[in-house]
Amino acid sequence: MNLENKIVLVTGGASGIGFGTVQYLLEQGNYEIVSFSRGEKNIALAKEKLGENANKVLFLQGDVSKEEDCIKLYEEIDKKYGRLDGLVNSAGIIKLGGLEEQTLEEWNNSINVNLTSIFLLTKTLLPLLKNGTNASVVNISSMSSERAGGSIAYCTAKAGLDMLTKFMGQELGKYNIRVNSVNPAAVYTNIYVASGDYTQEGYDKWSESKPPLYPLGRIGDAKKDIAPTIEFLLSDKSLWTTGAKYLVDGGKSI
Ligand SMILES: NC(=O)c1ccc[n+]([C@@H]2O[C@H](COP(=O)([O-])OP(=O)(O)OC[C@H]3O[C@@H](n4cnc5c(N)ncnc54)[C@H](OP(=O)(O)O)[C@@H]3O)[C@@H](O)[C@H]2O)c1
Secondary structure, three states, rough: OOOOOOOEOOOOOOOHHHHHHHHHHHOOOEEEEEEEEEHHHHHHHHHHHHHHHHHEEEEEEEOOHHHHHHHHHHHHHHHHHOOOOOOEOOOOOOOOOOHHHHHHHHHHHHHHHHHHHHHHHHHHHHHHHHHOOEEEEEEEEEEEEEEEOOOOOHHHHHHHHHHHHHHHHHHHHHHHHHHEEEOOEOOOOOOHHHOOOOOOOHHHHHHHHHHHOOOOOOEEOOHHHHHHHHHHHOHHHHHOOOEEEEEEOOOOOO
């Protein structure tokens, strides 16, 4: 372990925005990365895409919404590093539907994974963040935290996450731990295919129809468009920024 490097945990690091972040952080050269996600399939794909760099990332498996898995993750990071300088809470899910369509089970699942798990994991890892240097938490929220549409539980969870970000930012300032959020509009990832709301073909068509709605003429790319803002918030370039919300949305919300 190089003491100069920042130790960063990325949840959902095997796919989408989390994986784009892992790729981008690897390119910076001063990060040691732990990824935490659910399934074997995306981990195998991520390793394949990283090639030789795959052995620079510690891929761990578990469920962010389960307390026992969060404690196990704490123990593994504590044993290996004894500290954490960055936490990117990117693990998330969506299931489309409004009040009339969404079931209670879908609602509970969405609130648990997209909101409660961030309270749970950040709380569990707090002793490691306190041991870190200029530690920074970056929550991946969404433009949907302010705009109703798509999924009632998802929008509600993301609105709650924005307040969680502010509350934790205010509370943890005394430990020099910053907490901020990045709120993207549509980014091309696996989230809708993973939920079963779209087939891959249907999602590709949906993505192709979106660019006219964006002042910058395209939807987002995880590594190119979202990861640099996440890295800025993890880095010592943002030491006086906390409780803030970074809309990174191609201008969609203007
Ligand atoms: N894509 C967008 O348009 C968009 C826009 C705004 C915000 N976001 C937010 O960005 C974040 C990442 O989403 P994405 O689009 O990158 O989705 P994605 O490609 O589906 O990746 C999500 C990752 O989170 C992991 N995950 C999901 N539930 C988990 C759980 N309970 N425990 C542990 N890991 C879990 C998944 O594990 P597996 O690998 O096992 O599936 C996957 O690695 C989410 O918070 C999402 O709300 C996305």
